[in-house]
Amino acid sequence: MSLDRTVPTDIHGDVLETARLTLERERRELADERLAFERFLDRIRELEAVPSRPQSGSRTRSCPTDPAKRMGQQSAGLTAVRERFAETVTSVPHYYDRYDESVAEHLTGEFGEELAAAVLQGTHLHSRLKHALLEATRHAIDTRETVLEMIDDEREQLDRVETNLRSIADEFVAVASQPLDDLEFNALRLTRVRLCDLRDRCDDLATRRQEFVQRQRRTPLATGVDFSTYLYGTCEHRHPVLSIVATLGDHIERVLHRVERNLVVAR
Numbered sequence: 420m421s422l423d424r425t426v427p428t429d430i431h432g433d434v435l436e437t438a439r440l441t442l443e444r445e446r447r448e449l450a451d452e453r454l455a456f457e458r459f460l461d462r463i464r465e466l467e468a469v470p471s472r473p474q475s476g477s478r479t480r481s482c483p484t485d486p487a488k489r490m491g492q493q494s495a496g497l498t499a500v501r502e503r504f505a506e507t508v509t510s511v512p513h514y515y516d517r518y519d520e521s522v523a524e525h526l527t528g529e530f531g532e533e534l535a536a537a538v539l540q541g542t543h544l545h546s547r548l549k550h551a552l553l554e555a556t557r558h559a560i561d562t563r564e565t566v567l568e569m570i571d572d573e574r575e576q577l578d579r580v581e582t583n584l585r586s587i588a589d590e591f592v593a594v595a596s597q598p599l600d601d602l603e604f605n606a607l608r609l610t611r612v613r614l615c616d617l618r619d620r621c622d623d624l625a626t627r628r629q630e631f632v633q634r635q636r637r638t639p640l641a642t643g644v645d646f647s648t649y650l651y652g653t654c655e656h657r658h659p660v661l662s663i664v665a666t667l668g669d670h671i672e673r674v675l676h677r678v679e680r681n682l683v684v685a686r
Contacts, residue, residue, distance in 0.1 A: 434655075435581060437659070446571075449563050449566055451511045451513065452559075453567070456563070458507045459503055459508050466544060467496070468544050468546040469544065469545050504526055523535070530552070534548075565636075573646075594617070595670075595674045597610065602681065604686065607682045608682065611682065614678060625668075
């Protein structure tokens with residue numbers, strides 16, 4: 420038998436390795452973003468806000484504050500917000516490679532048009548706006564924390580899948596490397612049993628992977644996109660595990676067909 424024609428030298432190829440690299444890159448970038456938002460949150464807390472509206476019906480002491488100076492302080496408050504956002508959230512190492520958009524565009528994408536407009540076009544940081552910024556920032560942090568947990572689940576799943584795949588692939592190579600055209604009837608029969616078992620293991624692995632994928636939540640970072648597309652949409656295979664299992668199953672089927680053909684002749 421010509422081994423290099425019947426048995427692939429590398430059943431996994433680079434599909435699983437590409438999936439792992441993609442997964443690790445996404446995790447690293449999200450962790451950087453989470454840290455950046457945490458820093459932004461801390462720096463916004465430090466800013467002093469002005470009351471959302473003056474309190475009526477109360478007696479206050481007259482304060483000879485220069486109106487021009489007061490307006491300058493209020494404007495500086497929103498300037499500080501924009502500067503802090505640029506220094507933290509849009510300063511992550513992958514920002515321009517991943518997003519390639521202005522600070523204003525990114526702020527809008529993260530916080531929504533209404534809140535972003537208040538920050539970009541407003542004249543002062545009032546207490547209501549500060550509260551909204553803090554809430555939106557906490558939401559950004561929580562969202563990334565959720566996706567990081569989903570990525571960790573996927574990483575553990577890939578580890579388990581790889582162990583099973585290697586076991587199936589190694590046994591398949593051992594079985595398929597026999598001189599199949601020279602085996603006697605009993606040896607062919609036993610070989611067929613082993614191949615059928617490997618095929619069943621592949622089917623079971625594919626079923627469990629599909630069930631895992633269906634249980635995955637949609638990522639809150641990409642509306643309307645399933646998690647596999649979010650993670651692997653830029654890869655050659657959007658479902659890398661299922662792709663590998665299908666490839667391995669095809670190899671098993673071809674060798675099984677050859678063994679069954681030889682069994683008919685050997686009877």
